[in-house]
Amino acid sequence: MPLLEIKGIDTFYGASHILHSLSLSIDQGEIECILGRNGVGKTTLLRSIIGLTPPRRGAILFKGQDVTRMRVNRRARLGIGYVPQGREIFPDLSVMDNLRLGRIAGNATRTVPDEIFEFFPMLKPLADRRGGLLSGGEQQQVAIARALCGKPELLLLDEPTEGIQPSVVQEIEAVLKRIHREKKVTILLVEQKLDFARRVSQEFTIMVKGRVAREANIESLTDDVVREYLTI
């Protein structure tokens, strides 16, 4: 049984039809990457899964349970973590408070386990800093750490490397791989940077205008495919 199964969803943003009977399934333990040019609906797909933009038609099953009409906070508690584009750190809360809020989804005590700081050692000295004062790279790490605090089984990441310096990108890459290996978290990633996507993920899905255009093992992401669907 796949961990996440999306069956023919149609999602609208206001009046605009973004996803067109899109189907996709993610197996337990996979790292899958969604590729596609800007505006094809990658972000909307993630938002449909977490429930911020629920689909009008179709169904979403998580762990075999129909979550299509479920409220966002319940999905989060069921084990879906979401790191949105732009990080969305609470700017007036400290890093520690941001992380403690993340614990809610895991139905856990609100003390942040040390293991989080093992994954993200550079957050330790920043714990009391206000979220809004961090750099983009630091915010991204807080966002991932925060999602991790909720003990997700499926982690949705929307362009985690966008606008971030190369050294931090490497750290994020290492952390994602470790999370996947050690915590057995399934990862669904939206990414523009091909090299990063290739290094991190095992499978890829290419979207074009709200539909799945191609789905395969990351090895088969050839230059021809890239030229056809992704290059500028």
Added chain:
Amino acid sequence: MIAGLSRKHLFFVLVVIAALAAFPYFGGDFRMNQLGLFLCFVMLALSLDLIWGFTGILSLGNAVYFGGGAYFVAMSLKLKYAATNPARYGSGIPDFMEWNGLTEVPVWMRPLESIWFAAPAGVLAMGLLAFVFGFITFKRHIYGVYCAVITLAESVIFEELIIEFQAYTGGFNGITDYGSFSSNTTFYWIILAVTVFFFWLARKITTSHFGMILQSIRENELRSEFFGFEVANYKIFVFTVAAMMSAVAGGLYAALNGIISHQEIGPLLSIEGVIWVAVGGRGTLIGSFVGPILIKGAESLLSEQFAWMWGLFVGLMFIVIVVFMPDGIVGTLLRRARRRRALAEGRAPAYEPAVVQAEETPTV
């Protein structure tokens, strides 16, 4: 367009006007007076519809202008009445002035002795007040709940001012006993004529290019700014015009009613006006007739027997209308009719939009 009137509807409007004009012949004096007062409320509702229904400004203080116009007229009539009825006012000045130790009418109030000065002065003063108030608020993009709350406070303060300065306003008891035009058929017709004129004027404004711009501001203020409209100027203009309309309505109301008090300037009437428009249907103009006549009519019929229940009923009805019928009675009917027409012509609306929002939605 919501306010669209076809030839068929024009005929309907003419029939309604004819019926209202003929009302004195079959309704009797008491009912005629009541209807005259309701028509004054209709004018207030029309002015509110202009600013709220068409421009998207929710004002909870427009009774200030209605009451302001009313006080100018009532004061003028009272001064005259006191001066010319020595049998009742030996000193020749209004009773409340005498009670408060004045021996003569203050100099600055003397010009009001002439109704021909007082009535237009009241309208102009209210226009000026609205202009200044609008200039201060709208130039700084104060909108939505902030605007509502500030206009509400304005209304509260004016009510308290009226109560406080009783030597000049009659205070809590208001101005009474100044001779009124009640049971005067000609005066009823004048009120009706002014109401029809205001309806025509509001139609003229809202169906003109200017009215379209007002509606564009209601729909999306930011979009209009980027099309080169200085949105604040439009708001100030329509706010001022509406205030002057309210002042005229208030003046007529005072002359007909024969008593005027702080309630006519305070927040209760301000908000009641908004309720009439909401119930009748904002942005329809016709709703401004339906709302007040329906509610005030029902109130006068029912509230005597069920005085306490009436308030409860109005409150509940208002909640229900806001939640389940945001377009109001006329708005809902018009929307249904349009939808039927669209379906008949095979171009059904894709979806029903959310109710008109005056909020600037932050993007990015």
Added chain:
Amino acid sequence: MASYILEVRDLVNTVSGHTIIDHLEFDIEEGELRVLVGPNGAGKTTLIEIITGRYRPTQGQILFQGQRIDGRPRHEIYRLGISRKFQVPTVYDNLTVFENLSVALRGHRQVFSSLFYRIDARGAGQIEAVLAQINLLHRAKDEAYTLSHGEKQWLEIGMVVASDPRLMLLDEPTTGMTREETDKTARLIREIARTRSVMVVEHDMSFVRQIANRITVLHQGQKLAEGSVREIENNPRVAEVYLGRTKISAAP
């Protein structure tokens, strides 16, 4: 020397410590059709917001036909000749298509002149011409909320056309459109650009290829590259910011 309709000089925009536009230098020539591309967060929309007066620049100047416009109110910037389309199609939902266009139609921006103005035969003719251009003649009497997403995009483009600017800024005019609609839009924009300067922000590269002469690539608030479609497509630095790598052929 070519004459510039728009010059952006050393533009900086920072929001609570984050630099969105970073010492940007950027020009558009009179009569040009320019496409602006760049990854998310490159500052494209922010640039439009600054040009049209929504945001103030932290530093730098913007010149329109040689005249400084940064910091001026929005309506003045329009009156000088700049009109823009929003990223999310923004039309007046409860007005009809015809009314939407007549609000936008050039002229009668003052309170009193608009009060005594009614759309005359000439105005109606102009609106009908625009309606024909954007393929919405048959929807003229319908409220805008009944339009599909693509039709709304067209309507807003039409409104910008009706407002008759010298410089048009179109933010993502084809988002949410089908292939055919996108092709129609490309034709429409080429037609419009014959008589005025146009700047388009867009992601859809096949669309960009259809309309563009020159492309400017923004990245992290700076100009990364500028040139013809071919030059940009073969520019390794552009590939790097878009795909996060140096060369496509470096696949594992």
Added chain:
Amino acid sequence: MAQAIFTQFLTGFSIVAILLIISLGLAVIFGVMRVINMAHGDFIMIGAYVAFVLQGFLGLNLFWGIPAAFLVVGAIGLVVEWGLIRRLYGRPLETLLATWGVSVVLQQGIRLIFGPELRYVRAPLILDGGIHVPGSNLPFAYFRLFIIILALALLFITYWLLYRTDFGMSVRAVNQNRPMAEVLGIDTRRVDGLVFAFGSGLAGVAGTILAPIKTVSPIMGFSYAVDSYMVIVLGGVGRLLGTVAGAAVIGEAETVLAFLYNNVIGKLLVFTVIVLVIRVFPQGLFTLQRR
């Protein structure tokens, strides 16, 4: 003269304290839900009637009224939020109008139950008398002192709830970024309901302590509510400091000006100043600047 003004200034503190309790409730609600509750004044009024009932029918003194009013009015707030406000989410003007309907219903309901007469409530005997403050020409009533202490305590409790508890952390998260709060598993509807109940409860407490100062009647709350709307307009949202400053400025200015000129002129001047201030700071004085 200076002595008299100083006395007014001291009296002003108790006015500020009451206004602060009322506005705290309103500010917390407005901050999280962006909703203006037009029935806030009637929640005050119900708080006063709770004190009246406890004293008149059960013989309990005012101290009992404080927790009772908080619970009763908080429960009413919960019902209003659940039954009405969440149905109008994202439509602040409609919410404002609908809560006006609630206001009418509550006033009429109270009239039906208790009649339109004025009612009187006594302050606890233990708080009779006053303390002499040097420089002032009248003793400062213990009851006013009690009000000030209560307001400070409630301010502290609100601060503690918002900034020192897990629930407060959730509230601030919802305030700053509602969708993201939901993504983290926070039940935002529950937060809305509890915040509305808490804010309403505070209004109830304010009503209880107003009861001995003012006569209790169905329409007693309105003018206080209007003042507290002005506090929000002046102080901005997002920070308790803004609410404290707004309440302090408006409460003190109205009291002192009322003494120097008269009540209404004081109000008029304060209102004029507020309108001029928001011309310069449209978001209020203490709003967090964010784009």
